[in-house]
Amino acid sequence: MTLEELELIVRSVRQENAAYDYEVNVCMDLACASQGAEKLRESLVAAGDASDKKIMVRRTGCMGPCSMGPLVRVDPDETLYSHVHASHAERIVQSLGDKPIPDLQCDLNEHFDKQVRVVLENAGYIDPERIDDYIARDGYKALLTALMEMTPYGVVHRITESGLRGRGGGGYPTGLKWGTVAKAGGDTKYVVCNGDEGDPGAFMDRSVMEGDPHRVIEGMAIAGYAVGASKGFIYVRAEYPVAVSRLTTAIREARRRGLLGNNLCGTTFNFDVEIRLGAGAFVCGEETALIASIEGRRGTPKPRPPYPAVSGLWGKPTLINNVETFANIPPIVRNGGKWFASMGSERSKGTKVFALTGKIKNTGLVEVPMGIKLREIIEVIGGGVSEGHTFKAVQTGGPSGGCIPAEMLDLGVSYDALLKVGSIMGSGGMIVMDDTSCMVNVARFFVEFCMTESCGKCIPCRAGTAQMYRLLSRICDGSATMDDLDMLEELCATVKETSLCGLGMTAPNPVLSTLKYFRNEYIEHIVHKRCPAGVCNIHAPAEVLA
Amino acid sequence: MSENVEVKTLTIDGHEVSARRGQTILEVARENNISIPTLCHLDGLTDVGACRLCLVEIAGVSKLLPSCVTTVYEGMEVHTDSERLQKHRRTILELLFTERNHICSVCVANGHCELQSLAQSQGLTHVRLPYRNPDLSVDASHERFTLDHNRCILCTRCVRVCAEIEGAHVWDVMGRGINSLIISDLHENWGASSCTRCGKCVQVCPTGALFDKSKVGSEHPKYPDFLPYLNLMRESQ
DSSP, X not given: OOHHHHHHHHHHXXXXXXXXXXXXXXXXXXXXXXXXXXXXXXXXXXXXXXXXXXXXXXXXXXXXXXXXXXXXXXXXXXXXXXXOOGGGHHHHHHHTTSOOOTTTBOOOHHHHHXXXXXXXXXXXXXXXXXXXXXXXXXXXXXXXXXXXXXXXXXXXXXXXXXXXXXXXXXXXXXXXXXXXXXXXXXXXOXXXXXXXXXXXXXXXXXXXXXXXXXXXXXXXXXXXXXXXXXXXXXXXETTOHHHHHHHHHHHHHHHHTTSSBSSGGGSSOOBEEEEEEEOSOGGGGSHHHHHHHHTTSOOOOOOXXXXXXXXXXXXXXXXXXXXXXXXXXXXXHHHOHHHHHTSBOSSSBSEEEEEEEESOSSOEEXXXXXXXXXXXXXXXXXXXXXTTOOEEEEEESGGGSEEEEGGXXXXXXXXXXXXXXXXXXXXXXXXEEETTOOXXXXXXXXXXXXXXXXXXXXXXXXXXXXXXXXXXXXXXXXXXXXXXXXXXXXXXXXXXXXXXXXXXXXXXXXXXXXXXXXXXXXXXXXXXXXXXXXXXXXXXXXXXXX | OOSSOOEEEEEETTEEEEXXXXXXXXXXXXXXXXXXXXXXXXXXXXXXXXXXXXXXXXXXXXXOEETTTOBOOTTOEEESOOHHHHHHHHHHHHHHHHHTTOOGGGOTTTTSOHHHHHHHHTTXXXXXXXXXXXXXXXXXXXXXXXXXXGXXXXXXXXXXXXXXXXXXOOEEEESOGGGOEEEETTTBXXXXXXXXXXXXXXHHOSSSSEXXXXXXXXXXXXXXXXXHHXXXXXXXX
């Protein structure tokens, strides 16, 4: 495959598409699929066949506003229909070339206007199982450009220049990581893509892998070229069967097109990708545990250093990046590091995909430039909490993150700002809570999650989270004393400072942040035996009520 | 020993000490009679850094680092016994005592138990956390030894000695988190497992979780010191 051949494919796809007057895109992501998108697509195809209009029905990845599903977008006029049912198919086909159907039309202009789509630019526009669709939208151009026109050092330099930071949560500068692996000695190196997304309420990586799998593969191949690796592994959790099957198809197609394999683009560069399935342990998202899992061992973390960049998979230098990080690579290589660095805030560049969930109107996937205010994400893009309720807090970073209260909504989203207020950027889960959420109960939920997902290797995380859960349960059922609260705080400090890996070190964050901003709720539970949100079932003893 | 040994100088608790490049803080501290409490570490086995008791403070590093796997560098300033560390160590010991059913007065290892000794040396006078009192089994199917899960602290010394020194890899860990359990083979009875009956695991076990049946109800000191010697002899072969 050469750049010229790529251009030929682009032209033939455009020619093919030009034969149709209308493109009807049906979102087939999980949320839409579970509401009958497959049946809807079949009905649209049938209705299209019956009419004399030239219609192409395409299944696509996630379009974003999942709560509005099933979604259909009609091109070229970009009309978005929400809550579409199979019975609407004929009306949609009839309306083509005429006025849009008002009762199905989805008015989410504000929702989309605030967003900047880099990672998700193809999601909703391409059929994830067709490599040609991806190529027609500049796919694999970055890989071939890098191979033909750039040195590996040049690629690393471009990534460094872009200021991209790891999207898995830690925010380690990607260029620096690539540089370290590139400089590490040895003939054998590996590139690993971490697709073990496990935070409750987070589904960004799944959507990217399902909606635009080639982008991840392209990003990995560029990384392989930059650091000198010829083998890549995508570690996907087995709970994402659709992502696995889309990636498998994508890898097969890429091999067939000569975009993976030996002597890519006629150069001496070889690169191939294999999929490895995770068996359901959250801790395998931690890089050293992930490596152990790929090697076929029990997925438990190891003390670092040595870092994987020096000694990783089978003791070889290994580059591990998250799905979203790899998805950012092709546009950076295509458009230059300065283009990427022009977006975002001072120390957090580019955009970030968030999975907006919880007590909010427009749940779904959003991509915003870094530095955007939380208020804009929640009130404008998310549409705010449902009527009659007031916003209480937003939880970012999953079980490792914290709850940010209403007073801090004007905070600009960046790695450092979130860390400063006791939360983390994390992989991008954003759970909105309103006045019906009990913050103690929320903290207990996340601690329970960490307790069951702890690998059991180090004592603070194994036994500490279990004791924390016990103390929080006592607070929730009204049997705790103020001494228990002191003990809880002390335990949080020990678990945070002494645990072996990130899971344990960050497990107390939900407790610490709710204690910081919602301490009165804890006091209400303990002293007045009352749950302000009415969530916890407290049977208060008679003397307290009297 | 190779001829060009790189020497690093550092301070541990204010004492100036020298070390070879690649040595761990724990090794250097013990060479200089500075004691750092350990539980999962054992001379002769690979380190896993799991018990978190040997954590030390290093000037300029915000995280606490396990001294058993952290190697020295020139000018390093290590503190092994700050108030913060003592507090964490006591909490970790409390967590261990409350995790399973450790009742010293009826344990075969009473008086010879590393967990008990650590609690004494760290000044753990009482336990503030509630005891979990889990319902755990005892495997007495082996003809010579017994495994009592109630006294296990999951240090994985038995797993490592069996895999690394004996080469049998009978022991492993099952489950995760608070439900982790040491198992023989694929969770079979120890007596029916592929155990070679060498007894190394019993000698390295820091508590009374693994013990010799002939020693029940009597004193049961353990002798894990054979390991470095065994390794030395093997290396010289």
